[in-house]
Amino acid sequence: MRVLVVEDEAPLAEAIARGLRREGMAVDVALDGDDGHEKASVTRYDVVVLDRDLPGMPGDDLCREIVRSGELTRVLMLTASTAVSERVEGLSLGADDYVAKPFAFPELVARVRALGRRATPAAPPVLTAGDIELDPSRRTVHRGGEPVDLTRKEFGVLEVLLSAGGAVVSSEDLLERVWDENADPFTTTVRVTVMTLRKKLGEPGVIETVVGSGYRVPGAGPAEDAQGEAGGTSGARGSSESGSLT
Numbered sequence: 478m479r480v481l482v483v484e485d486e487a488p489l490a491e492a493i494a495r496g497l498r499r500e501g502m503a504v505d506v507a508l509d510g511d512d513g514h515e516k517a518s519v520t521r522y523d524v525v526v527l528d529r530d531l532p533g534m535p536g537d538d539l540c541r542e543i544v545r546s547g548e549l550t551r552v553l554m555l556t557a558s559t560a561v562s563e564r565v566e567g568l569s570l571g572a573d574d575y576v577a578k579p580f581a582f583p584e585l586v587a588r589v590r591a592l593g594r595r596a597t598p599a600a601p602p603v604l605t606a607g608d609i610e611l612d613p614s615r616r617t618v619h620r621g622g623e624p625v626d627l628t629r630k631e632f633g634v635l636e637v638l639l640s641a642g643g644a645v646v647s648s649e650d651l652l653e654r655v656w657d658e659n660a661d662p663f664t665t666t667v668r669v670t671v672m673t674l675r676k677k678l679g680e681p682g683v684i685e686t687v688v689g690s691g692y693r694v695p696g697a698g699p700a701e702d703a704q705g706e707a708g709g710t711s712g713a714r715g716s717s718e719s720g721s722l723t
Contacts, residue, residue, distance in 0.1 A: 478593040479503045479654075481522045483530050483539065484555065493526060496582055497589065501629035503657040510534030517543055521550070523593045526585075528555045529567060538572055544571030551592035555580075602699035604639035610676065610696075611639055620678055631674045634667070638684065639697040647691035667686035672697055 480502050484490035487508055505520070507513035511533035512721040516630055517525060524544060529536035540552050554572040564575045573595070574588050601613040609620045613636060618625040627635065633655035638646055648667040654664070671692060675681045685693050 478523045478590075479505075479520070479657075480518055480593075481507065481513065481520070481525045483507045483510065483525060483531065483536070484528045485509055486528075493582075493585070496586065498657070500586055500590075501633075502589070503633075504657065505657055510536060510539050514539055514542060517546075517550070521548060523549075524551045524589050526553045526555060526589065527572070529563075530557070532699065534565060535569075540567075540570045540572055541596060542557055551595055553585075553588055553592055604636065604697065604699060606639055606683065606694045606697040609639075609683065611636055625677055627674070627677060631677065634670050635674060635694075638692060638694045642698045643693060643695050645687045645691045645693045650691070655684050 478501075482490050482493050482497070482504060484493065484506075485508050490506050490508060494506050497504045505522075507516050510531040513525075513531070514529070514534050516522075517539070527536050527540060527543075531539070534542075536554070540554065543550055543552055552569075552571065553574045553576060554567045555576055556567065557578045559577045561664060562577055564577075567575050573592055576585060576588060604611045604613070610619045611632075616632065618627055618632065618635065635650055637651055637654050641683040651667050669686055671686075677682055678684075683694060683707055685695060687693055696723070
């Protein structure tokens with residue numbers, strides 16, 4: 478899930494971002510309305526956590542712009558006021574949810590997750606490649622019916638590669654979709670993650686390196702397509718064990 482936090486109090490914005498990242502989300506931060514508007518205009522976010530009282534473009538105007546864009550992005554508004562009239566006004570602007578400061582962080586996480594689910598039009602299909610099966614909804618991975626334990630970043634990389642249906646995905650695309658804007662494009666982060674992922678899957682050749690271009694998983698695609706050719710791998714989903722994210 479990709480989240481944009483628009484909050485002018487830098488310590489609070491960074492605290493929210495750190496907490497959401499620990500929950501496995503890719504998070505960008507904007508400290509004023511203008512920067513928030515620019516980021517929301519060029520990147521598709523699942524959820525925007527938006528403070529109403531912002532320098533630059535007001536939070537209310539930014540909320541209207543996000544709603545007017547027609548994207549599935551959900552807006553969670555933050556405010557220092559606990560007045561019912563404030564909440565009603567915020568929701569009338571098109572915000573999907575409203576949280577008053579100070580708030581309990583577990584509640585904020587739960588609300589962001591709930592909005593993220595609403596931002597997804599349908600449950601994503603199970604993805605497969607050979608005997609590898611990834612279930613985006615359950616956040617599980619199996620190989621040959623056996624669970625594979627992955628970190629959140631490893632899971633994210635594998636999900637993006639399988640979703641590409643065998644096409645090449647560049648390191649830059651993986652950084653943007655799995656990490657966030659603060660990730661250094663010149664680091665070996667992606668390469669190291671792919672290396673570890675190959676080891677956990679038990680077969681280095683599962684993820685191919687395309688020199689100068691990126692990575693690909695041959696034969697990847699939705700489970701329905703694979704089942705039409707090979708009878709599916711439903712046994713893995715029926716297993717009593719699940720690969721967990723660590």
